[in-house]
Amino acid sequence: xxxxxxxxxxxxxxxxxxxxxxxxxxxxxxxxxxxxxxxxxxxxxxxxxxxxxxxxxxxxxxxxxxxxxxxxxxxxxxxxxxxxxxxxxxxxxxxxxxxxxxxxxxxxxxxxxxx
Numbered sequence: 001x002x003x004x005x006x007x008x009x010x011x012x013x014x015x016x017x018x019x020x021x022x023x024x025x026x027x028x029x030x031x032x033x034x035x036x037x038x039x040x041x042x043x044x045x046x047x048x049x050x051x052x053x054x055x056x057x058x059x060x061x062x063x064x065x066x067x068x069x070x071x072x073x074x075x076x077x078x079x080x081x082x083x084x085x086x087x088x089x090x091x092x093x094x095x096x097x098x099x100x101x102x103x104x105x106x107x108x109x110x111x112x113x114x115x
Contacts, residue, residue, distance in 0.1 A: 004028035006057035009047070009084045011077060012064035014038050019060070032056065034084070051084050059084055059091040066095035 006029045013033035020031040032047045059081035068074045081091035
C-alpha cells in the first residue's frame, strides 16, 4: 500500500497523469511516471535523475508485462522496479486479464501468470 508522503515510480505509466493525480489526491503520495514509449526523453531523464538521488518507496508496473513478448525485456522491467526503489521498497505488478475483456488480435498479449 502506498502511504502518505511516499514516492512511487510508475514504470510504463503511459502518457496521462491519472494515476499521479489520484495518488496525490487520495494518498498524499508523489507519483513519478517513467515510460520510454509514451513520455519524452527529457521527462524520463528528469524522473531517473530524481530517482537516482532518492529511490522510490514503491514501484507500480500496471499492464506492462503482459504486452511484452520477449522474456528478457520483461525481466528488464522487473529489474528496473527493483533498481528504482529503496532496498526495503515494494513493487506492485498487475496484468490485464484478456479473458475478461476483448482485445485486438493484432497485438501480442500474454495471459500467463507468474512471470
